[in-house]
Amino acid sequence: MSVAPRTHFLLFLISLSSRMGLSRYIEDIEAADGLYSLLSLDQKRDSEDFTFRRPLRCLDMLATDGSYTFVASRPQLACAGFIIAEPSEVISLELSDVNIDCSAGDFIKMFDGWVLKGEKFPSKQDHELPLHQRYTDYCSSPATGATSRSSQNVAMIFFHLHSADSGFTLAIKKLHNPFPCNIMSQNPEGSFTMVLPHQRKNCSFSIIYPVEIRLTDLSLGHAKSNELSPQRQLWSGCSGSGDYVELLGGNGVDTSMMFPVADLCFSLSGLAQMKIGCDNSVVRLVSSGNYINRVSFQYRLLEQSELPKTQENALDNFCSVE
Ligand SMILES: *[C@@H]1O[C@H](CO)[C@@H](O)[C@H](O)[C@H]1NC(C)=O
Numbered sequence: 001m002s003v004a005p006r007t008h009f010l011l012f013l014i015s016l017s018s019r020m021g022l023s024r025y026i027e028d029i030e031a032a033d034g035l036y037s038l039l040s041l042d043q044k045r046d047s048e049d050f051t052f053r054r055p056l057r058c059l060d061m062l063a064t065d066g067s068y069t070f071v072a073s074r075p076q077l078a079c080a081g082f083i084i085a086e087p088s089e090v091i092s093l094e095l096s097d098v099n100i101d102c103s104a105g106d107f108i109k110m111f112d113g114w115v116l117k118g119e120k121f122p123s124k125q126d127h128e129l130p131l132h133q134r135y136t137d138y139c140s141s142p143a144t145g146a147t148s149r150s151s152q153n154v155a156m157i158f159f160h161l162h163s164a165d166s167g168f169t170l171a172i173k174k175l176h177n178p179f180p181c182n183i184m185s186q187n188p189e190g191s192f193t194m195v196l197p198h199q200r201k202n203c204s205f206s207i208i209y210p211v212e213i214r215l216t217d218l219s220l221g222h223a224k225s226n227e228l229s230p231q232r233q234l235w236s237g238c239s240g241s242g243d244y245v246e247l248l249g250g251n252g253v254d255t256s257m258m259f260p261v262a263d264l265c266f267s268l269s270g271l272a273q274m275k276i277g278c279d280n281s282v283v284r285l286v287s288s289g290n291y292i293n294r295v296s297f298q299y300r301l302l303e304q305s306e307l308p309k310t311q312e313n314a315l316d317n318f319c320s321v322e
Contacts, residue, residue, distance in 0.1 A: 056081060056170060063186065065174055069097075070159070071167035077160050082114060085153040085174040087183045087192060087205075092175055093155060095138060095146040098168040100161055102139035108168060110136040110148035111156040114184065119254035122152060122182035126202050126255060126284075149175075152182040184208070188301035191216070192283075193294065200289030204248075204255045207281045210302040215272040215283075217296035218245060218264060242288040245295050249278035258282060277308040 052066030058079035062068060070079075085091050093110050100106035112134035114121045124131055128151060136148040148155070157170060181203035183192070188209040196203060207213075220243045244265035250258030261276055287293050 062172055065172055067169055067171050069167065069169045070161075072161045072164050074164055075162050077162070079159045079161075081157040081170070083150075083155045083157070083172060084184060084186055087153055087185070088177050088180050089153050089174040090177045091150040091153070091155040092173040093148045093150075093157065094171040094173075096169045096171065098138065098142070098146070100138075100159075100166045100168065101163065104162050106139070106159075106161050106163075106166060108138040108157065108159040110138075111158065112136075112148065112150050113152065113182075114154045114156050114253060116253050119252040119257065121154065121184060121206060121253040121255070122204060123254045123256040126182055126204055127151065128201070152180065152184070153177070154184045182206075185299075189299060191296070191298040193217075193296040194283070194285050195292070195294045196285055196287040197292045198289055199287060202284060202286045204282050204284040205297075206253065206255070207299055208253070208279060209281070210275075210277045210279070210307055211281045211299040212273065212275045212302060212306075213247060213281060213283060213297055213299045214274075215245070215264065215295065215297045217294065218272075219292075219294045220244065220265065221291045221293075242286075243291055243293055244286050246284045246286065247272075247274055247276065248282040248284055249276040249280070250282075251279045253280055255282050255284055275302060275306060277302060277306070 052064055054066065054068060056062075056068035056070040058070075058076050060068070060081040062081055062083045063085070068081075083091050083093070095108060098108065100108065112129065113127065120127075120131075127134065136145050138145040159168075161167070180194075181196075181201060183194075183203075183205045185192075185205065185207045188207065188211060192205055194203055194205060244263055246263050247261040248255055248258035249261045252258070258278075258280065262272065262274055264272055281299070283295065283297055285293055285295055
């Protein structure tokens with residue numbers, strides 16, 4: 001991701017997290033100055049081993065393989081790093097040079113996903129692991145708690161350090177993921193094809209921008225080779241048919257708490273197009289495991305003039321614009 005989209009992304013994330021009540025996390029970025037140095041990412045590379053290195057901030061956004069060192073200059077009691085990779089990557093995290101006092105209440109925790117305002121992505125329903133297994137707590141087990149691997153292209157680190165000069169180094173490495181399921185998009189525009197071959201699971205592609213989504217291809221319910229063609233019930237609504245695609249809109253990141261904007265449960269080509277004027281727009285594929293399901297879509301950021309004008313409805317019940 002080049003610097004410009006990343007700037008936009010981080011600013012958006014900050015506005016989202018502050019609107020979501022995490023404004024305390026942004027206390028460290030006081031000035032545009034600080035933000036700028038954060039984003040320009042001091043393109044320094046270690047000439048010896050070509051590892052990208054830079055300091056880690058109390059609120060940070062990390063998208064590059066490298067080694068990030070945090071040293072507390074004062075007590076830092078609510079810090080978080082959002083880590084994001086490409087859609088077809090997962091993230092490996094490793095702590096080293098850890099100098100914290102767990103007995104004094106310091107902690108470093110890694111999370112398999114993102115948490116914003118207590119909401120999690122991927123949602124509990126869509127993640128293969130139970131929630132407690134998605135946390136890696138350094139203090140509860142310094143031996144095994146120093147490494148973590150995400151199940152999707154986003155991960156997070158939380159830390160809480162009481163004394164100045166405590167700190168640690170976080171190494172980030174992105175690994176190829178041949179079967180991406182849940183995905184957070186880095187960009188407000190792009191295209192993606194999600195394929196779920198005979199897998200009983202649900203996958204969400206989340207875009208934390210208000211966007212227009214255009215489904216360019218949808219193929220559901222291809223029979224397994226040893227079965228006859230399945231009988232699709234085209235007109236009985238999607239929930240009865242097992243496999244479908246839903247478009248969701250909402251202002252948090254937990255897809256199970258978002259509003260359905262549209263359900264699609266029959267194959268189509270180049271038909272559906274929808275504007276979702278929410279902070280978060282999601283394409284979610286629900287799969288029974290009986291079929292090979294595939295959905296392709298394109299998305300673009302909504303213009304200011306396309307956004308819903310009224311904020312008076314506190315529930316933001318319908319971010320849908322059309
Ligand atoms: C997928 O989502 C549907 C509807 O939200 C749910 O009924 C089903 O149990 C989910 N499947 C899995 C494997 O979680």
